[in-house]
Amino acid sequence: MPRLSYRRALNRALADELARDEEVFLLGEDIRVAASAVTAGLLKRFGPERVRDTPLSEQAFTSFATGAALTGARPVVEFQIPALLFLVFEQIVNHAHKFPLMTGGQCAVPVTYLVPGSGSRTGWAGQHSDHPYSLFAHAGVTTVVPATPADAYGLLVSAIRCDDPVVVFAPAAALELRAEVSDPVPVPLGRGRVHRTGADVTVVAVGHLVHDALAVADELAGEVSVEVFDPRTLYPFDWDGLLGSVARTGRLVVVDDSNRSCGIAGEVIATVVEQVRLQAPPRRVTRPDGAVLPFAPALDRAVQPGRELLRQAIAHVTKDG
């Protein structure tokens, strides 16, 4: 079976959608030379009208995409750096997201915002290492964080076809992954995936942390039976899928690369405990409150949610029960 890299999966999704729908076009910085690699070969194949390299004007080109989308186009806007989403938060949340309701349903804004390299990129330090997916989930913007090459392909395709704005976070820590994928297919938004079934505890893991959760589950096999649930889409969240898993295991741990306060882990735990009587208090493993990733590699790692903290959290919820 052919092996597909995560990065190549994103590239293939863009190419397939550009080929399928004339209304799809790409905007972003340095995309003609594919600085992030996900647009490799697309300029040559689709031309500069549809692969539009932009000046460093994030706010204008993000709203330019909104305007184009209002007329029926399906722009994909690439941001090389996750922190650029802070710069365009207003354009996405206050304009693209609000236009359909504010106009009483006169329009749709089908824009995809793609961040190929979100979260920590070792050595890039404070202003290039954020993972602000919880902000968009809070605002009610469709937010996806694919963990695998197949999901990267399938969720990006679905994002582009969605009639609402969608932010696609492709974690830097997942970009080099490869997997055997014969024929990638669209993956529906809002549907989670159980990567590994288990009986004792449900671990909800976001993005690249799915692989850490699977590794820890492997290590613990024989002691604790861990179910790994990957929501894939953080908003809208697959509550039915998660509640089904927690109903089986009765215990919950969430591992989430957000800052602790108001991160998606808090929402996951709140929603579950509103509806399910767990056998032990749930736990979450996150970045610290107000995290700024420090430069030195050991410091950078120290504020990321990692396997050791996840093991401790699993031990807590299984011991308490």
Next chain:
Amino acid sequence: MSGADPIRLYRTVRLIRRFEERAIELVRSGHIVGGIHPYLGQEGIAAGVCAALRPDDVVAGTHRGHGHVLAKGADPARMMAELCGRVTGLNRGRGGSMHAADFAVGVLGANAIVGAGGAIVTGAVWARRRRGEDLVGVSFLGDGAVNEGMLLEAFNLAALWRVPVLFVCENNGYATTMPVADAVAGSIPARAEAFGIRASTVDGQDPAAVHARTAAALARMRADGAPEFLEARTFRFDAHHTFEHAVRLDYRSPAEVARGRSRDPVRIAGSRLSAGDRAAVDADVEAVLEAAVAQALAAAEPDPATALEYLYASGLTARTGGG
């Protein structure tokens, strides 16, 4: 360049003037909640610019946006219903004064964020021209917007990518209460000229002058695809926002207001009509607005159960906030 029909120009400025006066009455009577940013005194700009546009051209307005929506051809009755938050409003009561939009006549919306419309209309015009349409766009903006970085970025994109957008700066001298002289380094047209955009200044109180300058600009834009910039000097006759009727803010002297109000676009446009024509237009406008107000007030308010309707074009249903 043929001039605009003086009756049409007068009708538009008169319609906007009386619309705003009726709307202010409805603010005072509590039928319009939240207040409005009256366009009084600036009517000549929307009227002159929009008279030069085709139906398929698009405009993006501002927080002081009623004039742009009406001049581009939206139904005054549905606009008034929108201000009153009724289901028959342009936005079905979901937008209100600062977000009124009518995509059917090319109004991409008033916009409550200063400087936001420029990039949006640039993207919309670019996307439609890519499909072979030859439309142009107008981005209305105030003098406050020329200090917003996002707008200056939009100037750059429009010029760089040759997107024919006419940026119309309605310079009424104040960004809320901040005088232009204290807020703008350099000159307003020079902002656009810095990007290689053709820019000029016109008397915004004379709708015929605005129309002539706009028509000339649009002819060049349709020929070569380049954006242009027009600064229209104007004066806001009334408050920044109707909240000022209750809270007097001390930033314009009575003498300055009297001087500003002495050049009235409605009087200037009306002076070009015979008394009989003027009376006929006035009577027609009164009848239109009388019906608009009556229809707005008679229309239903939206059902609270539909508060999240239209939130997602994809059909996604949001969770409600209850326990």
